[in-house]
Amino acid sequence: MPLPRQDFDPSEVAVSWRILGEAGHDIAFATPDGRTASADPVMITGIGLDYWSRAAWLSGIKCVGLLLRADRNARAAYGKLTEDARYTAPLPYAHLRSTDFDALLLSGGHAQGMREYLESELLQRLVAEFFEAGKPVAAICHGVVLAARSISQRTGKSVLHGRKTTALTWQFERSAWRLSRYAGRWWDRDYYRTYRESPNDPPGYWSVQAEVTRALSDAADFCQVPADAPHRWRKTSGLFRDTPLDERPAFVVRDGNYLSARWPGDVHTFARTFARMLGEAPSPGGKFRYL
Numbered sequence: 001m002p003l004p005r006q007d008f009d010p011s012e013v014a015v016s017w018r019i020l021g022e023a024g025h026d027i028a029f030a031t032p033d034g035r036t037a038s039a040d041p042v043m044i045t046g047i048g049l050d051y052w053s054r055a056a057w058l059s060g061i062k063c064v065g066l067l068l069r070a071d072r073n074a075r076a077a078y079g080k081l082t083e084d085a086r087y088t089a090p091l092p093y094a095h096l097r098s099t100d101f102d103a104l105l106l107s108g109g110h111a112q113g114m115r116e117y118l119e120s121e122l123l124q125r126l127v128a129e130f131f132e133a134g135k136p137v138a139a140i141c142h143g144v145v146l147a148a149r150s151i152s153q154r155t156g157k158s159v160l161h162g163r164k165t166t167a168l169t170w171q172f173e174r175s176a177w178r179l180s181r182y183a184g185r186w187w188d189r190d191y192y193r194t195y196r197e198s199p200n201d202p203p204g205y206w207s208v209q210a211e212v213t214r215a216l217s218d219a220a221d222f223c224q225v226p227a228d229a230p231h232r233w234r235k236t237s238g239l240f241r242d243t244p245l246d247e248r249p250a251f252v253v254r255d256g257n258y259l260s261a262r263w264p265g266d267v268h269t270f271a272r273t274f275a276r277m278l279g280e281a282p283s284p285g286g287k288f289r290y291l
Contacts, residue, residue: 001013001016001017001027001028001029001030001104001105001106001107002029002030002031002093002096002106002117002123002126003029003030003031003037003090003107003117004031004032004037004109004113004114004115004116004117005031005032005033005035005037005038005113005116006037006038006039006040006111006113007038007039007040007109007110007111007112007113007114008037008039008040008107008108008109008113008114008117009039009040009043009070009107009108009109009110009141009142009264010039010040010043010044010070010074010075010077010078011043011070011071011074011077011078011264011267012107012108012109012140012141012143012264012267013039013078013081013107014039014074014077014078014080014081015073015074015077015264015267015268015271016105016107016138016140016267016270016271016274017077017081017084017087018077018080018081018271019268019271019272019275020105020271020274020275020278023275023278023279025103025275025278026086027086027105028086028090028091028101029086029087029090029091030090030091030092030093030095030096031090031091031092031093032092032093032116032117032120033092034090034091034092034095035090036087036088036089036090037087037090039078039109040109040110040111040113042065042069042111042191043068043069043070043109044069044070044075044078045065045069046062046064046065046066046068046069047059047060047062047065048065048185049062049064049065049068049069049180049184049185050062050063050064050065050183050184051183051184051186053065053184053185054187063184064179064180064183064184065184067179068176068179068180070264071241071243073243073244073268074264074267093120093122093123093126094122096122096123096126098126098129098130098133098135101135102135102136102278103130103135103136103137103138103274103278104126104127104130104135104136104137104138105137105138105139105143105274106127106137106138106139106140106143106144106146106147107140107141107143108140108141108142108143108144108145108168108263109141109142110141110142110168110173110176110191110192110193110194111191111194112194114142114194115194117146118142118145118146118149118194119149120146123146123150124146124149124150124151125150127146127147127150127159128150128151128152128153128159131147131150131152131159131258132152132153132154132159134257135257136257136258136259136274136277136278137257137258137259138258138259138260138261138270138274138277139165139167139258139259139260139261140260140261140262140263140266140267140270141167141168141208141261141262141263141264142167142168142194142208144160144165144166144167144168144208144212144260145167145208145211145212147159147160147165147260148160148167148211148212148214148215148216149215157215158215158216160212160215160216160258161215161216161217162216162217162221163216163221163255163256163258164221164223164253164255165212165216165221165222165223165253165255165258165260166222166223166224166251166252166253166260166261166262167208167209167212167222167260167262168207168208168209168262168263169208169209169224169262170204170207170208170209170210171236171238172238172262172263173192173193173204173207173208173209174204174207175238176192176238177190177191177192177193180192193206193207194208195211209222223253225251229251230248231248231249234248234249235248235249235250235251238265240265241264241265241267242265242266242267242268242269243268244268247268247269249265249266250265250266250268250269250270251266252266252269252270252273254273254277257277259273259274259277
């Protein structure tokens with residue numbers, strides 16, 4: 001599980017680590033320089049998402065922060081993660097070899113520290129090697145951007161070209177951006193946008209959904225919750241997250257040995273599905289399905 005030095009999403013990393021570890025899998029971590037990574041502190045505490053957060057005597061009062069920060073399950077998992085020996089002694093990116101590992105998990109995060117992870121040529125080559133070897137790969141949220149930017153040496157196209165995927169939707173990204181921009185983080189209005197459009201770009205051109213879609217062979221390969229899906233409102237409102245006991249809000253997409261999900265609200269289902277995949281025989285030609 002490669003990470004940036006800072007600003008990764010604590011839910012997507014820690015919950016995945018906990019569920020995969022409980023399933024018996026050994027998770028190694030990597031960072032650009034081999035030093036311990038740190039999660040986006042705003043997503044842990046919720047401090048910094050409300051209009052009054054910069055006033056020290058009011059920072060403990062949270063409104064928007066309660067809505068957008070990691071939930072109780074994720075915060076507890078992150079607390080345990082920070083005590084894990086593999087997490088505190090990660091490998092440097094330069095030491096990673098796809099032949100040393102059985103699978104790859106690409107987590108997300110939206111703050112600016114994520115850019116060195118998303119833009120790493122070392123990681124992009126590593127991701128391409130995993131796909132070309134037919135090894136299981138899971139990507140969630142902005143982690144799908146890293147996959148989309150990874151170019152196959154065989155085809156010269158993104159490793160996601162010809163595959164079905166989901167990722168952070170523009171609906172979710174725009175809603176969180178607007179909420180923090182106008183109702184809370186007035187001093188850092190673009191906190192929820194890793195990349196912003198130039199004046200000549202159409203709205204959302206550098207959103208996760210738009211960039212990932214441009215890497216696909218067909219725009220229809222970017223999967224959204226179907227209109228007839230059970231519990232569709234729970235899955236699309238952004239108000240509900242899955243839990244260890246409730247998968248109804250989650251939406252993940254599997255295409256052969258590749259698994260994708262949208263946001264932290266899918267992470268329990270995402271990680272459990274990947275754990276099951278790791279127990280299966282490889283199936284690179286398998287059909288996609290929604291879960």
